[in-house]
Amino acid sequence: MPDNWSYVFAAYGVGAGLLIGYWRHLARRLKRFAKSGGGADR
Amino acid sequence: MAARALGWLAVLALIAGLGAAFGYAPREAVQGNVQRIMYLHVPAVWTAYLAFGLVLVGSVGYLLTRRPGWDRLALAAAEPGVIFTGITITSGSIWGKPTWGTWWTWDARLTSTVVLFLVYVGYLLLRGMVDEPDRRARAAAVVGILGAANIPIVHFSVTWWRALHQPATMLGPGSAPMPLWMKMVLAINFLAFTLVLVYFLTRRMEIARLEQEA
Numbered sequence: 001m002p003d004n005w006s007y008v009f010a011a012y013g014v015g016a017g018l019l020i021g022y023w024r025h026l027a028r029r030l031k032r033f034a035k036s037g038g039g040a041d042r
Numbered sequence: 043m044a045a046r047a048l049g050w051l052a053v054l055a056l057i058a059g060l061g062a063a064f065g066y067a068p069r070e071a072v073q074g075n076v077q078r079i080m081y082l083h084v085p086a087v088w089t090a091y092l093a094f095g096l097v098l099v100g101s102v103g104y105l106l107t108r109r110p111g112w113d114r115l116a117l118a119a120a121e122p123g124v125i126f127t128g129i130t131i132t133s134g135s136i137w138g139k140p141t142w143g144t145w146w147t148w149d150a151r152l153t154s155t156v157v158l159f160l161v162y163v164g165y166l167l168l169r170g171m172v173d174e175p176d177r178r179a180r181a182a183a184v185v186g187i188l189g190a191a192n193i194p195i196v197h198f199s200v201t202w203w204r205a206l207h208q209p210a211t212m213l214g215p216g217s218a219p220m221p222l223w224m225k226m227v228l229a230i231n232f233l234a235f236t237l238v239l240v241y242f243l244t245r246r247m248e249i250a251r252l253e254q255e256a
Contacts (some may be wrong), residue, residue, distance in 0.1 A: 002074060002140075002142040003069075003075040003076065004073045004074065004075065004076040005076075007076050007078055007136050007137065007139060007140050008075060008078050008079055010052070010136050011079045011082055011083070011132070011133040011136040011137060012060075012079075012082055012133075014129070014132045014133065014136070015086065015129045015133060017081050018125050018129055018132075019125065019129075019130055019238065022121070022125050022242065023124065023242070025229065026242065026245045026246060026249065027245075029249050030245065030248065030249060033249065033252045033256075037236060
């Protein structure tokens with residue numbers, strides 16, 4: 001079977017994107033609290 | 043400070059996991075290098091199981107004690123659980139194209155994993171629809187407990203029904219037909235993802251605590 005490196009990089013790229021995206025989402029929310037102390041209560 | 047140290051530890055573990063998957067693990071004889079997706083796909087679903095198991099613990103804990111800390115644990119585990127399930131589904135789909143010849147098929151494992159994903163997306167949406175904190179936590183806890191029933195269904199779907207997806211190699215009946223080095227690379231990546239999960243969990247619980255105090 002050919003190596004299909006493009007599929008390997010795509011899978012790891014999407015995985016990294018999801019983890020980094022969620023990490024940035026959490027960091028933004030914590031930074032907002034540090035600045036104003038407010039946010040939605042869920 | 044401790045959270046920052048945990049974050050860096052998780053990053054170092056992820057780098058070690060990548061090194062093991064791309065440097066230490068040899069090219070697989072049948073599938074070639076595309077098999078390296080396994081070192082992302084399998085630890086991601088194990089971490090999702092772990093996260094949803096924590097949702098179950100938090101949900102039961104809340105219903106028994108009514109302490110908000112349990113509800114915060116359930117919420118904080120559900121979000122990364124959805125992220126890791128998303129990684130499982132996308133990496134599996136990308137792996138499926140070169141090996142099965144299709145991005146997607148509605149077989150038992152894939153379908154039950156999508157149901158698992160949607161149940162916990164629904165769990166998060168439900169939390170956004172109820173304003174009163176105790177009512178929200180109770181409703182979410184019920185979904186969190188019922189949703190966990192889907193974890194064994196996902197895992198054993200390949201045993202219970204005919205599926206294109208291969209049977210469970212690890213955590214299945216009998217010893218895993220897999221060389222030791224392959225198990226080690228999987229274990230390193232699972233450890234790395236578990237550290238990432240714990241980091242996300244602590245950060246999200248901190249946000250939930252600040253929200254409740256605001």
